[in-house]
Amino acid sequence: MVQEISELQAGLPLNGSRPDADLESALALLDGELAAAQKALAAAQRALKQATEASRQGNVRDLPRLLAGATEAAGAFAQTASEAQRSWAFDGPRHLEGGAYMAELLASAEAGELPGVREVDGHLYSFPVVVKVEARDLSLKVGRRTQRGLRPSAVVALLRRLRSQPARDNLRPLLTAFEKAYLAASGGEDGIAIPLKRVYELLVLRPGQGREYTEVDFLLDVYRLDRAGAQVTPAGRELTLPASTGTRAGKGLRFVTETGEERWYSSIRFDAIGT
Secondary structure, X not given: OHHHHHHHHHOOOOOOOOOOOOHHHHHHHHHHHHHHHHHHHHHHHHHXXXXXXXXXXXXXXXXXXXXXXXXXXXXXXXXXXXXXXXXOOOOHHHHHHOOHHHHHHHHHHHHOOOOOOEEEXXXXXXXXXXXXXXXXXXXXXXXXXXXXXXXXXXXXXXXXXXXXXXOOOOOHHHHHHHHHXXXXXXXXXXXXXXXXXXXXXXXXXXXXXXXXXOHHHHHHHHHHHHHOOOEEOOOXXXXXXXXXXXXXXXXXXXXXXXXXXXXXXXXXXXEEOOX
C-alpha cells in the first residue's frame, strides 16, 4: 500500500493548463490530473475498507498499521485533488469573448466530420439549431436552451445528436402567427411582399419579447417553413418567400442550411388561393 501511494504521488507532474491553450487541450490535461486523483481515491477507499474490516474483527495487532495506511492514502488523495485544482488556470471568459472558442468549435466540427456548420455574425449555424456563445455566463445558447458544457468535442456530439433526431415540427401555429403579423403589416391585403424585418417587429411587440424570441430564432423559423415546402394556412393563404435564394444576394437576412449553403431572405407574401 505504501509503495502504491508513493507511485501515485511520484506520477503527478503539475503541468497545469495554460491560460492561452485551447479549451479542449486544457480539459484533456485536467482529465489526466483527475484520473490520478480518482486512482488515489480508490487506493484510499481500499485502505479504509481494510482498516474497517480489522476493526469489525477486532484485529488489534494490525489495526495501527492499517489505520496509518488509511491516513496516508487519504493524504495522497487530498494532495492529488489539490494539484488538480491548482492545475486548472484556464481563462474561460477571455477565450469565449475573443473568438478563439468559436474557431475551436468550427475546427472540432470539421474534425468530427459534421458538415454544414458555419459561423454567421457571431452565431454558429448547425440546423436545426443556432448556437450563441454567452461569454459572460460561460455558457452556450443552443436553440433556446442554455448549455453549460462547453467542451468543443461534447458540443459537436450534441449538435450531431440534434441533427440526427427525426423532425417533429408542427408548423401550423407558426404559419398562423406569421399570417397574422403579415396581415397587420399589409393592412389586411393579400399578395403584397412585406419585409421580413417588419413581420418580426410585429411578432415581438410585447416588451421583452425580443429577448425571448430573437431575430435569429425568427430566421430559423423562416427557414423551417421554407424547407417544408408549400404551406397553406387554414384561412386558405399560401406562403411564399419571394426574395429567398440559394446564392449570396447581399441583402436581407442570411441563413446557413445544414449543408452549409447560404440563403438570403428579404420578404414574405401570402396569396389567397382557390378564389
